[in-house]
Amino acid sequence: MNTLTTDKLIRYSKVILMAYISFFGLLVMIHNFTDYESNYTYVAHILSMDTTNASENIMYRAIDSPMIHHRIYWFIITMEVTYTVLCIIGTYQLYRYIDASAAAFHEAKKFSIMGILVALFIYYVCLQTVGVEWFDMDTSQSWNAKDWARHIVDFIFPVMIYITLKVEH
Numbered sequence: 001m002n003t004l005t006t007d008k009l010i011r012y013s014k015v016i017l018m019a020y021i022s023f024f025g026l027l028v029m030i031h032n033f034t035d036y037e038s039n040y041t042y043v044a045h046i047l048s049m050d051t052t053n054a055s056e057n058i059m060y061r062a063i064d065s066p067m068i069h070h071r072i073y074w075f076i077i078t079m080e081v082t083y084t085v086l087c088i089i090g091t092y093q094l095y096r097y098i099d100a101s102a103a104a105f106h107e108a109k110k111f112s113i114m115g116i117l118v119a120l121f122i123y124y125v126c127l128q129t130v131g132v133e134w135f136d137m138d139t140s141q142s143w144n145a146k147d148w149a150r151h152i153v154d155f156i157f158p159v160m161i162y163i164t165l166k167v168e169h
Helices: 006-034 036-048 066-096 102-107 110-134 146-164
Strands: none
Touching: 006 036, 006 066, 006 110, 006 146, 036 066, 066 110, 110 146
16 A cells, blocks of 8 residues: 655655746746736836936946847746746656655756756846846836745745755655
C-alpha cells in the first residue's frame, strides 16, 4: 500500500509551488502578448522618468527614445518567457522524479532553480533595483510597481530556498 509520508508530501509541495510560479509566469506572458501596449506604456514612463519627482540632478538618467523603450520591454518579455519556460520544465522534472532517489530528485531541481533565478533578476534586479534606485520609480504616483515586484520577490525567493534545501530522503 502506498501511503503519503512526510517525505513524499515535501516532494509534492515543491512540485506544487513550482506549478504556482509557472502559472503566474504564464499569466504574465499572456498579458504581455495580448495587451502589449499597457505594460509598454508603464516601461516608457519609468524609463522617461516623466511621472517621477526626480530632481534635476538625476534626470540625466532618463531615456526618452521609444525605440529603446520597445527594446527594453522586449528584453523584459524575453526574460519572462525564459523564466516561465524554465519553471514549467522544472515543475515537470520535479514531478517526473517524485518517486526517484533523494539524489535524483535533488538533481531534478536544476531547471526550477534557473527559472527562479531569472524571475528574481526581473522582479528584484530590473524592477526593484534599477527601476527604483536608478529611474526613481518609487516616486511616481501613477507608474510605481515597487510594491507589486516586492510581493513577487517575497514569494519567489523563499520558494527558491525551500526548493534547494536537500531534505528529502
